[in-house]
Amino acid sequence: MDKCKRFEQQLLSKIVSPIKKSDLLSDYPDSEKNLAEKALQSLMDQNKIIKSKEGSRIVFSPVKEGMFSRKLIPIKGSTGNIYQVLFSIDDGKLKASCNCPAGKKSILCKHVIGIMLNDEDIHRELDNYGYLSVYNDYLAKLDESEKIKKEASNIKKKFERLLLR
Ligand SMILES: [Zn+2]
Secondary structure (H helix, E strand, O other), X not given: OOHHHXXXXXXXXXXXXXXXXHHHHOOOOHHHHHHHHHHHHHHHHOOOEEEEEEOOEEEEEEOXXXXXXXXXXXXXXXXXXXXXXXXXXXXXXXXXXXOOHHHHOXXXXXHHHHHHHHOHHHHHHHHHOOOHHHHHHXXXXXXXXXXXXXXXXXXXXXXXXXXXX
16 A cells, blocks of 8 residues: 555544644654645545634534535526536535536526525535535625615605606
8 A cells, every 4th residue: 555545544543533733733843744644635625624714713514424526417598508507526525517608608507596595415515624604694785785775665665646647
């Protein structure tokens, strides 16, 4: 077995719950840290571990059962076109793309949003990869903006009655 593979196995046995990088590498002498980091990267490339943020710390976690590396979901757009939404684990990070005109420009399109709302697997992955707080922030603001839009519309109606009729 080559040395990198041996490091991978050692590291994998240590990463059973989220662990800080410094704690993970503390047992290795400086001369071996480079190899240990290489092994970490290799484990991420193989989707065996993921890197995420816990506050300001970088942590490594085991990939949980049922996690996917690629999930392609066809979805019907409002004009009847079928778009392909792809969720994938890329370099240890969860990424999404959609081949609709907005998605091609890296805009968070309604197809990706729709899947995040309705697909439990994807929702769990958002949590696994530490994206859930941003996602929830977005939903909360969206809710707020809908409410404000409705309020504005009611005030507009009131104004119309005053001014135009
Ligand atoms: Zn789209």
